[in-house]
Amino acid sequence: MMYGFSFHRPKSLAEAADVFARADDPTYVSGGHSLLPTMKSRLAAPSDLIALTHLPELQGITRDGDRVIIGAAQTHASVASAALVQDALPALAQLAGSIGDMQVRHRGTIGGSLANNDPAADYPSAVLALGATIVTSTREIHADDYFDGMFATALELGEIITAIAFPIPKSAGYAKMRNPASRYALAASFVAKTEDAVRVAITGAGSDGVFRWSAAEKALGASFDSAALAGLALSADDMLGDMHADASYRAHLAAICTQRAVDNQGRLTLL
Amino acid sequence: MRQLAITVNGEVRTADVEDRTLLVEFLREGLGLTGTHVGCDTTQCGACTVIMDGQAVKSCTVLAVMAEGAEVRTIEGLADGDRLHPLQDAFSRHHALQCGFCTPGMIMASLDVIERHGADLDAQTVRHELEGNLCRCTGYHNIVKAVLDAAGRGSPR
Incomplete structure (x- = not known):
C-alpha cells in the first residue's frame, strides 16, 4: 500500500499552482500511470497529489495553421484516434496508439509522459524530432531546450505543461523495437523531414534519455534514403545496457529503427 | 477518511x-x-x-x-438476472476460460473493444486491444473467438 497523502482537485491552473506552492512535498498527477505504480512500490511518497487532467486549460486537440496543438491532458487514446492528428501527423497518432496497452492509453496523458521524461517513453522522441514547443503555465520551451537527461526536464518546480505545439512536417516516421515482455521501447527512432532539414530522435536507448542523432540528420539531409545511413553507428558508450539488451545491441537497434523510420515515413513500424 | x-x-x-x-x-x-x-x-x-x-x-x-x-x-453489472450477458455467454460456449481468474477483466476490456469497433472488429484488433489483459491458461485463441462471436463477427458456435 502507498504511503498516505492528500488528494486535491483544483478548479483552475492558478489554483493548482497555489495548492502546489503551499504544500509540503507535493506533486502533480495526470493519468497517474507512472506515478501511482511508483508510489505503490514506495519509491515515491509525495505529501500531496494535485490532479490536473480535468483542468480546462489542458484540454483539446486543434490545428493552428501549420501546427497541431495538443492539450497536455489529452490521453494517448484520444491522440491516437483524433482525425486531425491522423491526417496531419499520422506517425504521431500511431505512436500514441502503440503506448502501453488499451487501458493505459485511456488514462495516460501526453503532458504526464513529457513531464516524467522516462528514458523509454515514446512521446519524447516525437517532440524532439518534430522540434515541438512545450507550452507551460508560465512560458514556452522549445524541445531542444526541454529534455535534460533521464527523468529530468527544464520544468521549474511547480510549472505545469498545458499543451504541446507540433509543427507539421513534410513527413515523419516512427520505428520501435519493443521489449517483448514489458512492451517498452528497447530502442526507437522518430525521423521527421521538413522543408529544409531532417531531425532524428532516439528514445529507449540513450543512457541520458532521448537524444538527437546528428550524424544521421546530416546524412539524411544530404540524401533522404536509408542507404545514406550506411556506415553510421552510434557509440555503445552512450547507450543504456541492462539484462534485456546490452549497450552495443541498443546502439545497433537504434540505427536499424532509424533506417526503418526513413523507409516507412507516414507511419509507425514495429520491429 | x-x-x-x-x-x-x-x-x-x-x-x-x-x-x-x-x-x-x-x-x-x-x-x-x-x-x-x-x-x-x-x-x-x-x-x-x-x-x-x-x-x-x-x-x-x-x-x-x-x-x-x-x-x-x-x-x-453485466448479467440480467440469470441471463448471462452475450460476452459471458460467448466466453462460456467457446471455452474462453480455464481457471477464470482473468475472465472478469478480460470481459470488461472486451466490452470496451466491441463498443468502440462494432461491426469493424477483426481478430487482429481484438488481439492488439487485449494486449493489456494476461491469461496464463488459455493461450488466448478461444478468447479471441468468443469476443468476435459476441461482436456478431462470425466464429461458428
Whole structure:
C-alpha cells in the first residue's frame, strides 16, 4: 500500500499552482500511470497529489495553421484516434496508439509522459524530432531546450505543461523495437523531414534519455534514403545496457529503427 | 477518511475511503463487489479492468477519489438476472476460460473493444486491444473467438 497523502482537485491552473506552492512535498498527477505504480512500490511518497487532467486549460486537440496543438491532458487514446492528428501527423497518432496497452492509453496523458521524461517513453522522441514547443503555465520551451537527461526536464518546480505545439512536417516516421515482455521501447527512432532539414530522435536507448542523432540528420539531409545511413553507428558508450539488451545491441537497434523510420515515413513500424 | 460516491452499475454507491484508496479497493472492500480481481497490482495483468466513464481502465491504478462522480461498470453489472450477458455467454460456449481468474477483466476490456469497433472488429484488433489483459491458461485463441462471436463477427458456435 502507498504511503498516505492528500488528494486535491483544483478548479483552475492558478489554483493548482497555489495548492502546489503551499504544500509540503507535493506533486502533480495526470493519468497517474507512472506515478501511482511508483508510489505503490514506495519509491515515491509525495505529501500531496494535485490532479490536473480535468483542468480546462489542458484540454483539446486543434490545428493552428501549420501546427497541431495538443492539450497536455489529452490521453494517448484520444491522440491516437483524433482525425486531425491522423491526417496531419499520422506517425504521431500511431505512436500514441502503440503506448502501453488499451487501458493505459485511456488514462495516460501526453503532458504526464513529457513531464516524467522516462528514458523509454515514446512521446519524447516525437517532440524532439518534430522540434515541438512545450507550452507551460508560465512560458514556452522549445524541445531542444526541454529534455535534460533521464527523468529530468527544464520544468521549474511547480510549472505545469498545458499543451504541446507540433509543427507539421513534410513527413515523419516512427520505428520501435519493443521489449517483448514489458512492451517498452528497447530502442526507437522518430525521423521527421521538413522543408529544409531532417531531425532524428532516439528514445529507449540513450543512457541520458532521448537524444538527437546528428550524424544521421546530416546524412539524411544530404540524401533522404536509408542507404545514406550506411556506415553510421552510434557509440555503445552512450547507450543504456541492462539484462534485456546490452549497450552495443541498443546502439545497433537504434540505427536499424532509424533506417526503418526513413523507409516507412507516414507511419509507425514495429520491429 | 472521507465518504466517496461513485455510480457503480447504475446505482450511486458510497463508501469510506482514504485518499490513497484504489478504485479496485473501493469496489472490492468498500462495496463487496469481488468480481473485479487484483492480479498483479502493477498495471500489467488487466484482471482489475472495469469501465469508467465508457473506457476500460485498470482499477488498481486509479485512485478511488479520481473516480468521484464517475460512472463505473463492473462484471457484476453485466448479467440480467440469470441471463448471462452475450460476452459471458460467448466466453462460456467457446471455452474462453480455464481457471477464470482473468475472465472478469478480460470481459470488461472486451466490452470496451466491441463498443468502440462494432461491426469493424477483426481478430487482429481484438488481439492488439487485449494486449493489456494476461491469461496464463488459455493461450488466448478461444478468447479471441468468443469476443468476435459476441461482436456478431462470425466464429461458428
